């Protein structure tokens with residue numbers, strides 16, 4: 341793996357890539373390895389003589405809109421941005437820029453390498469990669485370890501199964517055999533039969549994310565880096581962070597979502613991607629990390645072993661609780677008990693604040709509500725729940741998708757841009773990984789086709805959205821937990 345900051349020498353940033361009177365910068369300022377035909381704004385007739393509306397399997401050319409039938413006018417009026425159309429020939433040695441180093445972006449980069457394509461992954465992570473596969477390490481007398489978003493994952497798809505088997509053989513994941521079940525108010529615990537194995541990252545989910553690209557030689561990682569601008573210019577995408585150019589790419593992948601992705605796409609020249617991204621809705625979930633000196637008073641209906649994870653029912657402030665100490669370090673006795681608690685999405689919505697600056701008063705309230713919720717769930721007398729010696733609350737403001745287009749990925753061949761992420765298929769580690777893998781293979785096929793019948797590579801640009809259940813904790817395909825995607829499409833805005 342090459343951990344390299346991309347050329348900061350490429351300082352010249354294109355001003356107006358579409359309509360600049362002098363679109364080509366002096367060669368000395370941007371040493372392009374390839375010079376392509378320039379990017380054109382969308383026209384009814386594109387350079388190769390075909391009509392420009394995508395005719396891929398998912399495009400819906402019959403659909404009329406209140407803006408009329410001309411796609412160009414729809415785009416203009418809806419999104420105030422013109423569609424980028426790359427007319428330059430595809431190159432034989434393309435490089436892909438991937439914005440987002442969560443599991444979707446990482447698997448996308450790894451799969452591109454398997455197909456012989458170079459990429460750079462940009463991620464905002466200060467301490468590592470992984471996004472919502474996050475593990476927090478706290479240095480106290482003894483180190484405290486908490487998985488504070490994804491808790492475990494399941495496998496239902498054979499392609500993901502193969503990947504997980506590789507991770508197993510590399511020692512990056514292992515099966516979590518601890519007792520997991522449903523906890524109802526009053527301490528009524530019911531084990532969930534493990535019909536499908538539950539996997540966890542060895543030493544935490546973040547360690548898995550940080551390791552996925554370790555052996556890769558065709559992937560650059562740039563972090564911490566917040567890509568804030570996408571500019572199509574001279575046949576390539578120029579990616580920059582606050583005016584600083586971070587490289588040029590033959591295709592781009594948006595591997596993140598939420599407000600940040602909406603902002604990034606809003607002036608990108610990719611209105612169809614923008615439109616789909618804007619339809620996505622996300623839940624908010626509070627996480628409480630709490631460490632206790634002694635084991636929690638859990639009885640498990642008289643069974644000898646205490647549960648390690650439970651989906652909590654009937655309490656607004658708690659939907660899940662798991663003991664990281666026994667989950668991650670089953671053979672170590674005497675470790676402090678590090679528990680992760682999640683609220684429901686309903687509680688997250690009621691108590692939403694800006695996640696970057698949580699008011700102290702809100703943090704205190706949430707902590708009290710959540711610990712009180714656990715006390716009630718366990719059926720303890722009020723005020724008897726043990727006091728944690730360490731706590732931290734965090735709001736996942738863009739936690740889990742509540743709707744999905746149920747397409748593995750989105751790709752716009754005209755703009756040579758795609759989207760991958762959990763929300764395209766559901767709300768789980770598996771759906772994110774499959775999405776990244778699917779998009780990488782599609783991009784590889786697109787480049788291999790050398791641009792022939794490019795429109796046929798359009799995917800997911802018009803797909804309707806459906807509800808996705810399981811947004812309190814996510815989906816666990818292969819189990820009976822929140823795995824089914826709602827069959828009926830819901831109303832599509834705009």
Ligand SMILES: Cc1cc2nc3c(=O)[nH]c(=O)nc-3n(C[C@H](O)[C@H](O)[C@H](O)COP(=O)(O)OP(=O)(O)OC[C@H]3O[C@@H](n4cnc5c(N)ncnc54)[C@H](O)[C@@H]3O)c2cc1C
Nearest residue numbers: 440442443444464471472490491492567596761762768769
């Ligand atoms: C509280 C919670 C609990 C969960 N529990 C489970 C579980 O137990 N099992 C399960 O299977 N799933 C679970 N999930 C869901 C799972 O974590 C996600 O589905 C999956 O991790 C999403 O991966 P992703 O790559 O699509 O997105 P992300 O992990 O969100 O990755 C996106 C990355 O892009 C980065 N980024 C954003 N903007 C930019 C930018 N402009 N420039 C550069 N980088 C950028 C972000 O920092 C982030 O690292 C849970 C999620 C949450 C929030």
